[in-house]
Amino acid sequence: MSASATVRVMSPEEIAARAGGETPFLRLPERGTVFAERAMRLRQLARGHAMADYLDFVADLAQAQQRLLDGLAAAAGPAAPALPDADALDRAARAGLPPLPAADGPDAAWRGLLRALLADLQRSAPAATQAVLQRLAGADDAFLDRQADALLGGHADGPDLAAAPLVGAALQVLWTHQVCAVQAGTAAHQPSRGAPFGRTDDERACPCCGSRPTASITRSAGESLGQRYLHCSLCSTQWHLVRIKCSHCGSDKHLAYQSLEAADAEPAEGAGSRAAQAAVQAETCDDCGHYLKIVHSDRDPFVDPVADDLASLTLDLLVAETGQRRHGVNLMLLFGEGAAEPPPDTGPGG
Numbered sequence: 375m376s377a378s379a380t381v382r383v384m385s386p387e388e389i390a391a392r393a394g395g396e397t398p399f400l401r402l403p404e405r406g407t408v409f410a411e412r413a414m415r416l417r418q419l420a421r422g423h424a425m426a427d428y429l430d431f432v433a434d435l436a437q438a439q440q441r442l443l444d445g446l447a448a449a450a451g452p453a454a455p456a457l458p459d460a461d462a463l464d465r466a467a468r469a470g471l472p473p474l475p476a477a478d479g480p481d482a483a484w485r486g487l488l489r490a491l492l493a494d495l496q497r498s499a500p501a502a503t504q505a506v507l508q509r510l511a512g513a514d515d516a517f518l519d520r521q522a523d524a525l526l527g528g529h530a531d532g533p534d535l536a537a538a539p540l541v542g543a544a545l546q547v548l549w550t551h552q553v554c555a556v557q558a559g560t561a562a563h564q565p566s567r568g569a570p571f572g573r574t575d576d577e578r579a580c581p582c583c584g585s586r587p588t589a590s591i592t593r594s595a596g597e598s599l600g601q602r603y604l605h606c607s608l609c610s611t612q613w614h615l616v617r618i619k620c621s622h623c624g625s626d627k628h629l630a631y632q633s634l635e636a637a638d639a640e641p642a643e644g645a646g647s648r649a650a651q652a653a654v655q656a657e658t659c660d661d662c663g664h665y666l667k668i669v670h671s672d673r674d675p676f677v678d679p680v681a682d683d684l685a686s687l688t689l690d691l692l693v694a695e696t697g698q699r700r701h702g703v704n705l706m707l708l709f710g711e712g713a714a715e716p717p718p719d720t721g722p723g724g
């Protein structure tokens with residue numbers, strides 16, 4: 375590990391004071407751009423990268439995800455994914471639960487989405503990828519549902535690792551669509567109702583679908599500097615969590631930040647040195663031994679939590695050497711341990 379510097383970040387109190395209490399809690403996905411921007415970032419990161427082929431593959435996948443999501447905007451009828459009605463949204467809000475829980479499994483429409491995605495990719499995919507595309511395209515509903523269950527629930531059998539990015543991509547499109555459609559439907563048809571999504575009882579899980587984050591992203595907007603959002607691994611929603619807080623155990627006591635850039639070690643305080651720092655860091659917690667990456671949009675405006683997480687695999691390897699375990703979930707690249715690990719509340723030991 376080349377750098378494990380103490381980084382100057384604002385305390386929760388400082389952030390609250392500067393934000394004037396106006397930090398939006400949620401940043402919902404933008405239907406028109408969410409996957410397209412990821413694809414662009416992946417292409418940018420792929421240039422000269424040791425994992426260029428894989429990053430380009432995930433970029434192709436993200437572009438296909440965007441086309442699929444675009445098509446769903448106008449989808450109606452039996453093939454359209456179901457959405458929770460007003461009563462279901464109310465029940466979830468009163469119970470402090472996410473309204474689109476991943477734990478309940480996907481709407482049956484997800485298989486149609488996966489098959490459309492496979493057909494799209496088969497037109498352009500390289501030979502190395504065609505085999506898994508064909509295998510999945512020929513799989514029956516029961517197999518596909520088992521794969522979805524394994525990905526969403528971290529079940530014992532574990533997912534088929536070659537198929538997982540494709541299955542995960544279809545599930546991301548489904549949940550991203552549902553979040554966008556619920557939000558748009560409430561605004562259009564029931565404007566007097568409150569927002570359909572909001573705080574739930576577990577601030578470490580996605581307030582829309584209950585999934586774990588892929589990574590954090592810092593965002594600055596106007597007066598609110600360096601706010602930290604957790605990026606949902608499934609539905610692309612970003613929700614606010616104060617800085618300097620472990621997203622796994624909630625501790626704010628023994629956190630540190632590690633990055634790959636040796637030249638950025640031991641920064642002094644102040645904006646100048648912060649700007650020179652790595653765009654990707656690992657936030658490690660000595661209390662529970664887990665880490666989550668944090669990507670900084672104020673250091674690189676094009677960072678994307680999913681893309682930059684994939685492209686910084688070397689950082690995972692280095693942090694793992696110190697005994698830390700990964701908390702972030704990236705459906706495009708499953709880590710054996712992370713994939714099987716239960717969420718914090720149900721884990722045997724934390």
Ligand SMILES: [Zn+2]
Pocket residue numbers: 580581582583584585606607608609610611
């Ligand atoms: Zn989510």
Ligand SMILES: [Zn+2]
Pocket residue numbers: 620621622623624625659660661662663664
């Ligand atoms: Zn922790």
